[in-house]
Structures are given as structure tokens and as C-alpha cells.
Amino acid sequence: MVIGIIIYLVVFFLFWIAGTFLTRFCLRKWVNKNSGTGKAFAIFTVIYYLIFMGDRHLSSMVFNYYCSDKELVGLHVYERIELPRDMLLPPPKTSKERSKIRSSLLIDEESKLIDEQKFNRLYDYRYLxxxxxxPIGPIFKYEASVRRKVDGTLLGKAVEIRNRHGWLDRFANEGANSGTSCPRYYDNSGSFYNYDRAALIDAIFDQE
Structure with a gap:
């Protein structure tokens, strides 16, 4: 690990030095023959920043703007629905039974299960x-929503925003699902979680 960091730093500074001298060469060849190393260093530093960190910083500013909009992100319930009893089933008792149902249809602390067929006839549920x-970052919006089919009314939505932090971060993480998301919730141990999408149906059809 330490050796890897040292190698990275050495390559980083060698690249910076080489870039500075290349910039000085270009300046002297096409702009001013008396251009010095200091000017070349400053210009290359700006170029280096724009190439490697520019998209990360720009996307972070835009990401923070979206995350500050509380009407956009998070869990929003616009209408609460009390379901008739014939739409409610007993919850699964075993893990095998649970694997056969849509877990998002468990409500009231998983004490009731909404009948999936009847639910699908009445409501349009989009999970993701x-x-x-x-485009820079890029920044994605992940949204779950529930609409009443008869009139198209939006009953609720859960929105998460994710910033991938630019090409360098994606390259460093080998294309893994890296980045930052909001809203962010923390439990007592300080661990991050976000169950808004999974909790959407329960929030709308809570029978308590």
C-alpha cells in the first residue's frame, strides 16, 4: 500500500515536471521565445486542474445545489391511502415465503402484506x-413513484441524487458504483443508509 502511494506520487510529480517543460517549449515556440519556467508552470497547473479535477469540482457544486432542494430529494407523500381489508394479506412466515413476494408491499412494520395483483390493478408503481x-460527473436522479391509475394522481415519490465525481474518480475505482448520494441518513453507529425508495409504499399506505 505504502509503496503504491510512493509510486503514484513519483509518477504524479514526474508528469507535472514534464508537462511544465512541454508547456514552456510550446510557449517559446509559438508565443514568446523568452517565456520562463514559472509562467509555464502556472499555465500547466491550470490545464492539469481542468483535466483531472475540473469536472469533479463543477459536478460537486451542481450536486450540492440539487441536494439543497428539499422539494426535490428525499421521501415525499402527497396523499395517504387507507386500503380496504380485502387488499391486505398476512405477512410471510418463512424466508422461503418471503422470497416469493415483493418486499416493498410489506407495510405497518411488516405486519401486513398488500395483495400484489389488486395493487397493480389500481396503482402504477415505479421503483427505479x-x-x-x-452530464458532467455525471449526476443521476433515481426516483421511485406511486400513481393512482384511474386519474394519474401522484401519491408519493422518493428521489435520490448521485454524483459520480468525474472521470478520474470512476477510473480510480475501476468503474465501480462510486460517488456520493443525497439525502444521507445515519444510524447511531454513524453508518450511512437510505431506505426512502423501499419505504415509499409503506409511507403512503400505512394503516396505523
């Missing part, structure tokens, strides 16, 4: 709609 809302 992914939209690119800013």
Missing part, C-alpha cells in the same frame, strides 16, 4: 427510474 440530470 434513472435520469441523467447533469
Amino acid at each position: 427510474i434513472k435520469t441523467t440530470i447533469f
Whole structure:
């Protein structure tokens, strides 16, 4: 680990030095023959920043803007529905039974199960709609929603925003699902979680 960091730093500074001298060469060849190393260093530093960190910083500013909009992110319930008894079933008792049902239809602390067929006839549930809302980063919006089919009314939605932090971060993580998301919730141990999408149906159809 330590050796890897040392190698990375050595390559980093060698690249910076080489870039500075290349910039000085270009300046002297096409701009001013008397251009010095200091000027070349400053210009290359700006170029280096824009190439490697520019998209990360820009996407972070846009990400913070979206996350500050409390009407956009998080769990929002616009209408609460009390379901008739014939739409409620007993919850699964075993893990095998649970594997056969849609867990998001468990409500009231998993004490009741909404009948999936009847639910699908009345409501349009979208668990994950992914939209690119800013190309640099890029920044994605993940949205779950429930609409009443008869009139198209939006009953509730859960929105999460995720920033991938630019190409360098994705490259460093080998394309893994890295980045930062909001809203962010923390339990007593300080661990991060976000169950908004999973809790959406329960929040709308809570029978308590």
C-alpha cells in the first residue's frame, strides 16, 4: 500500500515536471521565445486542474445545489391511502415465503402484506427510474413513484441524487458504483443508509 502511494506520487510529480517543460517549449515556440519556467508552470497547473479535477469540482457544486432542494430529494407523500381489508394479506412466515413476494408491499412494520395483483390493478408503481440530470460527473436522479391509475394522481415519490465525481474518480475505482448520494441518513453507529425508495409504499399506505 505504502509503496503504491510512493509510486503514484513519483509518477504524479514526474508528469507535472514534464508537462511544465512541454508547456514552456510550446510557449517559446509559438508565443514568446523568452517565456520562463514559472509562467509555464502556472499555465500547466491550470490545464492539469481542468483535466483531472475540473469536472469533479463543477459536478460537486451542481450536486450540492440539487441536494439543497428539499422539494426535490428525499421521501415525499402527497396523499395517504387507507386500503380496504380485502387488499391486505398476512405477512410471510418463512424466508422461503418471503422470497416469493415483493418486499416493498410489506407495510405497518411488516405486519401486513398488500395483495400484489389488486395493487397493480389500481396503482402504477415505479421503483427505479434513472435520469441523467447533469452530464458532467455525471449526476443521476433515481426516483421511485406511486400513481393512482384511474386519474394519474401522484401519491408519493422518493428521489435520490448521485454524483459520480468525474472521470478520474470512476477510473480510480475501476468503474465501480462510486460517488456520493443525497439525502444521507445515519444510524447511531454513524453508518450511512437510505431506505426512502423501499419505504415509499409503506409511507403512503400505512394503516396505523
